Amino acid sequence: MNHVAHPILTCAEAKEFEAAYFAGDEAREWRAMQQAGCAVGDGILRDYEEIGGFPSAGRVLVLAGKGHNAGDALIAARRIAELHPGAWIEVRFVLGERALRPLAAMAWRELAEREQARGLRAESSTYDLVIDGVFGFQFRAPLEPQVASLLAEVNAMPIRFRAAVDLPSGLDEAGAFRADFTYATGIVKSPLLTLKNAGRVRYLDLGFEVNRMKPSATDHVLTSTVLDPLRALRSPQSDKRTYGHVFIVGGSRSYPGAVLMSVLAALRSGAGLVTAFVPESLAPAFAARAPEAMWVGWPESPEGGLALEGSHLLRERIARASVLLIGPGLGRDAETLALVKDIVRQASVPLVIDADALQADIVTLGKAPRIFTPHAGEYARIEHALAAAAEGKASSADTVVIQKGPVTRVRVGAVTYHSFFGGPVLARGGSGDVLAGLTAGLLAQTPDDLSGAASRGVVWHGLAADALARAKGQVAVQTTQLVDYLGVAMRF
Numbered sequence: 001m002n003h004v005a006h007p008i009l010t011c012a013e014a015k016e017f018e019a020a021y022f023a024g025d026e027a028r029e030w031r032a033m034q035q036a037g038c039a040v041g042d043g044i045l046r047d048y049e050e051i052g053g054f055p056s057a058g059r060v061l062v063l064a065g066k067g068h069n070a071g072d073a074l075i076a077a078r079r080i081a082e083l084h085p086g087a088w089i090e091v092r093f094v095l096g097e098r099a100l101r102p103l104a105a106m107a108w109r110e111l112a113e114r115e116q117a118r119g120l121r122a123e124s125s126t127y128d129l130v131i132d133g134v135f136g137f138q139f140r141a142p143l144e145p146q147v148a149s150l151l152a153e154v155n156a157m158p159i160r161f162r163a164a165v166d167l168p169s170g171l172d173e174a175g176a177f178r179a180d181f182t183y184a185t186g187i188v189k190s191p192l193l194t195l196k197n198a199g200r201v202r203y204l205d206l207g208f209e210v211n212r213m214k215p216s217a218t219d220h221v222l223t224s225t226v227l228d229p230l231r232a233l234r235s236p237q238s239d240k241r242t243y244g245h246v247f248i249v250g251g252s253r254s255y256p257g258a259v260l261m262s263v264l265a266a267l268r269s270g271a272g273l274v275t276a277f278v279p280e281s282l283a284p285a286f287a288a289r290a291p292e293a294m295w296v297g298w299p300e301s302p303e304g305g306l307a308l309e310g311s312h313l314l315r316e317r318i319a320r321a322s323v324l325l326i327g328p329g330l331g332r333d334a335e336t337l338a339l340v341k342d343i344v345r346q347a348s349v350p351l352v353i354d355a356d357a358l359q360a361d362i363v364t365l366g367k368a369p370r371i372f373t374p375h376a377g378e379y380a381r382i383e384h385a386l387a388a389a390a391e392g393k394a395s396s397a398d399t400v401v402i403q404k405g406p407v408t409r410v411r412v413g414a415v416t417y418h419s420f421f422g423g424p425v426l427a428r429g430g431s432g433d434v435l436a437g438l439t440a441g442l443l444a445q446t447p448d449d450l451s452g453a454a455s456r457g458v459v460w461h462g463l464a465a466d467a468l469a470r471a472k473g474q475v476a477v478q479t480t481q482l483v484d485y486l487g488v489a490m491r492f
Contacts, residue, residue: 004226004455005417006203006210007217008188011137017187017213030103032206033068036165036185037075037107039204043183044129044163045080047202049470050423051160057086058128063154063169063177064104065134066095071104072165072185073133078111080129090124094134094147129161130154132177134169137189141173148175168197186210188221193407193418201407201420222410222419224463224492226455230270231490240272244322244444248437249314249343250355251278251329252336253304258329258355260286261430261480262437263293266325268486269441275321277314279306305336314343322447323350325440327357327373328433341365350447354436360385369398371443371454373436379403400450402439404432408458412451419455421462425469430479435461438486463489 009017022029048054062077064070074091081087089111093100100108134147143151152175162180170176172195179199184192186206192198203221235242246266250259259278266274267290278286280297281304287295296317298310318324324347330336340357344365351370353363358378363370364385374382379401386401390413401411410417439457446453464485468477471485 004228005220005222006188006205007214008190008193008219008221008418009210009214009217010190013214014137014187014189017208017210021208026103029068030106032186033071033103033107034075035206036068036204037072038079039206040072040131040163040165040183040185041076041079041083043202043204044076044131044161044181045083046470047181047200048129048161050425050474052473054080054084054087055128056084057088058084059088059124059126060090061124061127061130061154061159062089062091063130063132063134063150064091064093064100064108065136065169066099067101067104067136067138069133069136069165069169070100071107071133073131074104074107074111076131076133076163076165078107078114081111081114088124090127092150094150125157127157127159129163130157130159132162132164132169132179134177136166137191139167139169139171141171143170143173143175148173151175151177162199164198167191168195168199171195172197184221188418190219193219200423203420218415220415220417222417222421222455222459224421224459226452226459227463227490230456230460243270243272244441244447245273245275245320246271246437246440246444247314247318247321247324247349248274248276248328248440249306249324249326249330250276251282252306252331252333253279253281253300254331255329256282258430258433260289261433261483262325262328262354262440263290264480264483265434265437265486266441266444267292268483269438269444271322271441271444274441275317277306277310279304301333301335303331303333303335305331305333306339308335308339308342311339311342318348321349322444323352323440325352325354325436327352327354328436330356332356337362344368350443350450352436352440352443354432358382364389364397367397369450371400371402371439371450373402373404373432373439375404375432398450400454402435402454402458404435408462410451410454410458412454417451417455417458419458419462421459422465423469423474425474425477426462426465426482428479431461431465431482434479434482460486460489463492467492 164179168177182198283297347368443453
């Protein structure tokens with residue numbers, strides 16, 4: 001997956017890479033700084049859309065250190081001023097203007113020349129945006145007292161949007177800069193995987209070809225290019241059977257909506273056919289809501305779950321399936337969980353196992369390849385069983401784990417792929433059901449590529465969340481709206 005995911009480097013590795021990549025060529029470094037700064041500025045403006053968009057006369061505070069981070073931040077401010085001519089820019093040279101290194105000084109002169117007609121403004125107490133460009137990845141603790149004092153002052157200000165370039169200044173030191181977003185320019189540095197004050201991370205790919213530095217890295221960042229196969233023209237000779245048949249088993253009287261959301265996402269995934277097996281009392285209403293799917297009513301247990309006696313309904317049809325998703329909205333009725341054990345044990349097609357089907361005594365059954373989609377609580381429930389399986393003590397099935405969270409991770413053996421797409425708009429019930437259906441639909445199209453389907457599902461889901469938040473905000477939205485933004489996200 002080297003073309004769709006880039007290795008995450010330690011700060012020392014990043015320093016070594018940049019030294020070799022630029023080889024002291026200041027002209028090349030200047031071009032990269034211009035590219036990075038403009039990318040940061042554009043990224044800030046995109047992400048600002050989640051809170052209504054950058055104000056036409058917005059006030060910007062730039063915290064400039066002395067090196068490349070200062071240059072990136074100053075160029076980002078210039079970029080914002082170019083796109084918003086009414087923007088109000090203030091620059092604070094945290095280590096003094098004379099400390100600026102040559103390229104950062106060039107960035108400052110360009111910004112100053114642009115603002116000369118109006119003059120850079122005096123200090124204010126209110127800002128719409130602060131851009132932290134004080135320290136980069138070569139920061140060494142501790143923070144100097146005067147810098148810590150300034151960062152504490154800025155952290156206490158009522159600023160709507162706080163952006164850090166590459167890493168928040170001070171890392172995890174007491175008094176370090178607290179970012180809403182951190183824009184990793186060219187390389188994602190490993191501290192961003194654990195820093196609590198980095199906010200949401202955005203990877204800005206500058207074409208550095210980082211894979212040459214550490215192709216065997218265990219941590220990688222996913223890029224949107226993972227979706228390129230889906231953006232290509234489809235064969236004019238294809239039909240619905242070309243793109244796979246998704247089977248979905250789920251639903252209960254207690255949790256009727258989850259399986260419907262999975263079906264809606266599978267229908268938008270590009271899969272050719274979708275068949276859903278749901279409690280018979282739900283099938284008519286669901287068929288009216290999503291007539292494109294084939295709905296099979298399943299006998300219900302006394303608790304309203306799927307009854308064992310319905311097994312033949314799946315068994316009679318399973319030869320038509322490309323992939324089977326099981327779990328959304330199932331509940332934990334003992335009879336239903338016994339049914340799930342039988343299905344997973346006997347499955348002959350790739351599986352996506354989600355929600356209440358994620359039980360320690362279920363996940364290692366059978367030999368079919370499988371993708372698990374746990375959130376933090378579900379992962380804790382199955383973690384020991386998965387570890388035993390990895391050591392060869394249980395299932396021999398090929399497995400990929402989508403570990404959902406603020407940063408969703410795709411775990412393939414010892415390698416972890418991190419997706420920085422999406423955000424708090426996903427922190428609502430049902431977003432995981434959408435991801436499960438989307439992933440199953442993608443796996444149906446490439447049933448031999450578990451990791452690719454999982455990565456595409458996670459990135460597409462996250463991009464749709466970003467598009468939804470930018471269009472509607474983070475608060476007054478519904479989970480089902482994610483499905484409507486899958487097409488929008490494909491255009492990114």
